[in-house]
Structures are given as structure tokens and as C-alpha cells.
Amino acid sequence: MLLYDTQRSGNAWKVRLMAGLLGLPLPRRTLSIDRGDLRADEFRAIAPLRQVPVLVLDDGSVLSESMAILFYLAQGSDWWPRLPLAQAEVLTWLSFEQERHMKPLAQLRLHLGLHRDREPASAEMRHHASEARAALDILQAQLLRQGAGGWVASSGHPSIADVALYPYTRMASLGGIDLSAWPRIVDWLARIEALPGYQALFPGQPELNLSTVESTAAS
Numbered sequence: 001m002l003l004y005d006t007q008r009s010g011n012a013w014k015v016r017l018m019a020g021l022l023g024l025p026l027p028r029r030t031l032s033i034d035r036g037d038l039r040a041d042e043f044r045a046i047a048p049l050r051q052v053p054v055l056v057l058d059d060g061s062v063l064s065e066s067m068a069i070l071f072y073l074a075q076g077s078d079w080w081p082r083l084p085l086a087q088a089e090v091l092t093w094l095s096f097e098q099e100r101h102m103k104p105l106a107q108l109r110l111h112l113g114l115h116r117d118r119e120p121a122s123a124e125m126r127h128h129a130s131e132a133r134a135a136l137d138i139l140q141a142q143l144l145r146q147g148a149g150g151w152v153a154s155s156g157h158p159s160i161a162d163v164a165l166y167p168y169t170r171m172a173s174l175g176g177i178d179l180s181a182w183p184r185i186v187d188w189l190a191r192i193e194a195l196p197g198y199q200a201l202f203p204g205q206p207e208l209n210l211s212t213v214e215s216t217a218a219s
């Protein structure tokens with residue numbers, strides 16, 4: 001398998017995190033959005049959706065979309081439950097992540113943390129901040145519902161929903177969101193980081209999880 005990613009992609013981080021938690025070696029080809037790699041013919045020939053993450057399987061099959069890749073990697077493991085009802089609950093939270101959680105948090109991080117090309121007080125950023133806070137309220141309420149030590153879609157074993165929701169929650173402060181207002185989420189993030197096989201955004205350097213720098217060394 002080969003993962004096409006970028007250093008700071010939260011969606012690709014989900015895939016590397018999943019592989020680490022499953023103990024799967026996952027070679028990566030790290031592209032640079034800033035350098036225009038995702039617009040190059042070579043990448044477009046591989047990636048039908050023109051975004052990372054893309055996972056190329058050993059037989060040449062190509063998987064796009066973080067949610068689909070997590071689903072594929074987790075087959076046969078405890079990270080994807082066996083019973084249809086439990087599977088449906090995981091799908092609920094994957095859908096929530098894509099529709100209501102990732103977008104506002106990613107936009108805030110991109111414009112206020114990485115590019116710094118918007119004012120926090122702009123109508124656009126205030127709108128994203130309001131949506132991000134609403135999503136975090138929902139996530140915290142769900143974690144409270146699952147009880148102490150519970151996970152997003154179950155009170156037992158974590159699932160791919162926890163993996164999907166982790167990166168953009170973890171990086172929320174780059175977009176001006178102070179997570180101390182959601183203590184149950186802070187506790188959940190720490191519990192994910194304590195799992196065997198946890199992968200930081202920059203491998204082996206969890207202190208760089210909030211870095212805004214794209215290091216030329218690894219790109």
C-alpha cells in the first residue's frame with residue numbers, strides 16, 4: 001500500500017493514525033499543496049477526486065476519501081464493529097464529522113492558523129466558529145452519553161469514528177477555538193493519544209501537532 005498525503009492534511013492524518021493503531025506499516029508519498037503538487041498531471045492521473053488522502057493498494061486499486069479508507073483498513077479489526085446496528089452508529093458519527101465538524105474546524109485552521117488570510121472577526125470566520133462550537137457541543141454531549149472512558153460510537157472499544165473525529169478536534173486551537181471549554185473532549189483526546197500505535201501529525205513529534213510549518217525536509 002502507498003498513501004498519498006501532505007504533511008499537514010488532517011484528513012490524511014486520520015489514515016496514518018488508523019494504520020498506526022492497527023500496527024500496519026504504511027509508506028507515504030508526501031505532496032505539497034503550496035508547491036502545486038495536487039494540480040500536477042501525475043497526481044490527477046492517480047486521484048479521481050484530486051484531493052488527499054489517496055490510498056493505492058498493492059493490486060493498483062485506488063481509494064479516496066478518508067472515511068472510505070478508514071473503513072477499508074479497519075475491516076476484520078475491533079475498530080469496525082461486527083453488528084449492523086453498531087456499524088450504523090459508527091456511520092452516523094462519520095457522517096457528522098464530514099458534514100458538520102471537519103468543514104468549519106478545517107476552514108478556521110486554514111485561514112486563521114495556516115494562511116492567516118482572514119480576520120477572526122470577519123462574518124465568514126464568525127460563521128465557521130459558531131458551527132465549530134456547535135459541533136464540539138454535540139461531540140461532548142455524545143462522549144458524556146457514553147460515560148467515563150467511553151468512545152464516540154460505543155462505550156467499549158474505540159472505532160473509526162474516533163479516528164475520524166480526532167485530527168480536526170485536536171487542531172481546533174489553531175483556528176482560535178479554546179478546547180478547555182469542552183473538558184470531556186480534552187479527556188477523550190488524551191485517551192486517544194495514549195493508545196498503542198498512536199501517530200502524531202509529524203511522526204514521532206507530538207509536540208508539533210499544532211505546527212503551522214510545512215517542513216521542506218519531508219515534503
Ligand SMILES: N[C@@H](CCC(=O)N[C@@H](CS)C(=O)NCC(=O)O)C(=O)O
Nearest residue numbers: 009010011038051052053065066067
Ligand atoms: N472529504 C475528504 C476531504 C479531503 C480534503 O479536503 N483534502 C484536502 C487536504 S486535508 C485537500 O486535498 N486539499 C487540496 C485541494 O482540495 O486542492 C476526505 O475526508 O478525505
